[in-house]
Amino acid sequence: xxxxxxxxxxxxxxxxxxxxxxxxxxxxxxxxxxxxxxxxxxxxxxxxxxxxxxxxxxxxxxxxxxxxxxxxxxxxxxx
Numbered sequence: 001x002x003x004x005x006x007x008x009x010x011x012x013x014x015x016x017x018x019x020x021x022x023x024x025x026x027x028x029x030x031x032x033x034x035x036x037x038x039x040x041x042x043x044x045x046x047x048x049x050x051x052x053x054x055x056x057x058x059x060x061x062x063x064x065x066x067x068x069x070x071x072x073x074x075x076x077x078x079x
Contacts, residue, residue: 001044004028004064009079011059011072016052023047024060024070034060034070 005028012034016022022035026047029039036047048070052058061069063076 004045006063006065006079007033008062009076010062011076012062013057013059016050016056016058018052018054020051022050022070024050026064026069028064034062 004026007025007028007030014022014034024034024047025032025036025039027040027043027045030037031039040047050058050070059072061072061075063079065075065079066073067075
């Protein structure tokens, strides 16, 4: 599999709602970061589904290098 693009190094904070599905962009090509807009079509990349059971703020990774997909784990600090 090819390496994902890095749309930005800093994560994006999103206030998520309980029961709603969020599709995190894995390829880095989406124009709706941090979420998928189907820009991965024709590649081996598959978006990651996230669903919360409560309303809260989530820091979604935008460097696409995290080891804790879809959450930021600070990997961007070493890029």
